Amino acid sequence: MKPLLYLTYFWGLSLAAKGQDSTIALRRTSHIVAKFAPLSLLDQDATIQAGLEYRTGARTSVQGEFGYGRKGLSLSGSDLNKFINAEVWRGRAEVRFYTGQYRTNRRQGIAIRSDFPLGNYWAIEGLFKRINVTDKAYGYQPIFSSSSPRYIGLTNTSRYVVGSHVKIGRQFGFYDPSKRIFSRTLIDIYIGAGMRWAINDILPSTPQPMYACGCVTTFSSGLGRSFSNLDGKLSPSIAAGLKLGFAL
Numbered sequence: 001m002k003p004l005l006y007l008t009y010f011w012g013l014s015l016a017a018k019g020q021d022s023t024i025a026l027r028r029t030s031h032i033v034a035k036f037a038p039l040s041l042l043d044q045d046a047t048i049q050a051g052l053e054y055r056t057g058a059r060t061s062v063q064g065e066f067g068y069g070r071k072g073l074s075l076s077g078s079d080l081n082k083f084i085n086a087e088v089w090r091g092r093a094e095v096r097f098y099t100g101q102y103r104t105n106r107r108q109g110i111a112i113r114s115d116f117p118l119g120n121y122w123a124i125e126g127l128f129k130r131i132n133v134t135d136k137a138y139g140y141q142p143i144f145s146s147s148s149p150r151y152i153g154l155t156n157t158s159r160y161v162v163g164s165h166v167k168i169g170r171q172f173g174f175y176d177p178s179k180r181i182f183s184r185t186l187i188d189i190y191i192g193a194g195m196r197w198a199i200n201d202i203l204p205s206t207p208q209p210m211y212a213c214g215c216v217t218t219f220s221s222g223l224g225r226s227f228s229n230l231d232g233k234l235s236p237s238i239a240a241g242l243k244l245g246f247a248l
Contacts, residue, residue: 031055033116033186035245040067045088045131046074053117053245059100061117065092079225084154085134094125094167114173114182116247122168125192125239129161133227156203157227163196165239173247186245194239198225199232 033053040049049067056062071078071086080086098121137155169190173182 031115032248033245034248035063035065035188035243037065037067037241037243039241040069040090041073042076044074044076044078045069045080045090045129046078047088047090048073049090051092051243053096055115055117059098061096061098063092063094063096063123066090080131080133083133083135085132087132089130089132091128092125093127094123096121096123116173116184116186118171118173118182118186120168120170122166123190123192125165125167125194127161127163127165127196129159131159131161133157133159135227158201158203159198159227160201161196161198163194163237165192165194165237167192167239171245184247186247188243188245190239190241192239194237195234196237197232197234200227200230202228202230 031054035051035053037049037051040047047067047069049065051063051065053061053063067088067090069088069090071080071083074080080088096117098117098119100119134154134156137153167190169188169192171186171188173184173186
């Protein structure tokens with residue numbers, strides 16, 4: 001009789017377990033993820049870029065990034081190579097909203113919860129970029145009969161860009177099903193769209209006397225954009241990328 005009672009007891013426990021959520025709670029102490037953006041080296045305004053993501057709630061986080069680059073850093077080529085000197089400063093900040101559970105096995109319905117953020121998300125991002133270039137300037141002096149341009153000096157141009165994107169993405173980790181734990185190495189992929197506004201600020205660094213004569217100067221322009229236009233320009237923008245992360 002007792003074996004039958006034990007069998008009935010364990011059978012009841014199994015039914016109760018099936019009715020519960022199959023969520024595995026992993027208690028890790030990582031609320032901060034350090035990230036590196038390798039694809040930023042392929043951008044025409046290439047930078048060495050890194051950032052931090054901090055979990056602020058069950059499904060929210062904030063992320064900030066900073067990058068710096070110089071002429072010749074881009075692995076895919078850049079119009080900045082036409083200038084004598086060039087440097088790039090870049091910053092990004094965003095608020096993320098994760099959609100919920102992170103499923104590692106849809107067939108078994110297993111969901112993993114972790115202290116560091118994982119899963120699908122959407123985000124609102126703001127960005128800032130400053131490009132400083134130095135180039136030779138040429139111009140015409142009306143008091144001379146020669147129509148050929150004359151070298152004036154070096155001119156510094158700062159190009160400012162601000163913008164915003166709405167992004168969707170997924171952050172996932174490497175999962176070990178035998179131990180039912182995640183490694184601290186993460187991958188973050190995303191795509192987004194928005195708007196950006198750019199303007200140039202041109203300042204002569206070594207002016208010659210010709211500037212007092214009302215000379216017209218010309219400057220080098222990069223492919224698909226100008227570093228001499230002083231009017232601000234609003235344009236659509238697309239963001240896409242991949243980041244490697246490590247939960248601290």
